[in-house]
Amino acid sequence: AQRVTQPEKLLSVFKGAPVELKCNYSYSGSPELFWYVQYSRQRLQLLLRHISRESIKGFTADLNKGETSFHLKKPFAQEEDSAMYYCALRNSGYSTLTFGKGTMLLVSP
């Protein structure tokens, strides 16, 4: 069965500190993974996806098939990065997504 695990409910760091939001997945096929961000009481927005290998707002994520991970990283956290972050796995078939339970990132000044 497909599964996405985000082990941390809350991650609290100081401004300027490095950030790593963990995501592990379970999937038998070739995975497609995404990170979505939700700022306070707003809609979910796509942050990045592994097939694009892009960097958005200073965040990067590398797919590690050996460790079945897709951790989100940023070298220097900013206060405006405070938000809920969801890792998501595209399921086979009709492109539904399986979401992790989310990690709240709090960046303090």
Next chain:
Amino acid sequence: NAGVTQTPKFRVLKTGQSMTLLCAQDMNHEYMYWYRQDPGMGLRLIHYSVGEGTTAKGEVPDGYNVSRLKKQNFLLGLESAAPSQTSVYFCASRTDRGNQPQHFGDGTRLSIL
């Protein structure tokens, strides 16, 4: 281009009442989805649709019905609301072409008393 629009934004219901949440998208997307978001549970898929006139069950479909009579609209119905359905409901849509992401609406905050 409004994207994905959900109405209403907020609603309070009494147990046993019925209501319909409307999702409209103006991007000509084939796929549409309804999720619920609960603290500590992330987003869970309720129902989805791969085209006009088609619907399918997601992870947590019980207590909900959906309809996709028009391509641009996806309706979520609660026939007899229960307190356990208190949640924030998000609609999303996606094109069926390529590896494109889902686009989300602003959400509907629903409280069942």
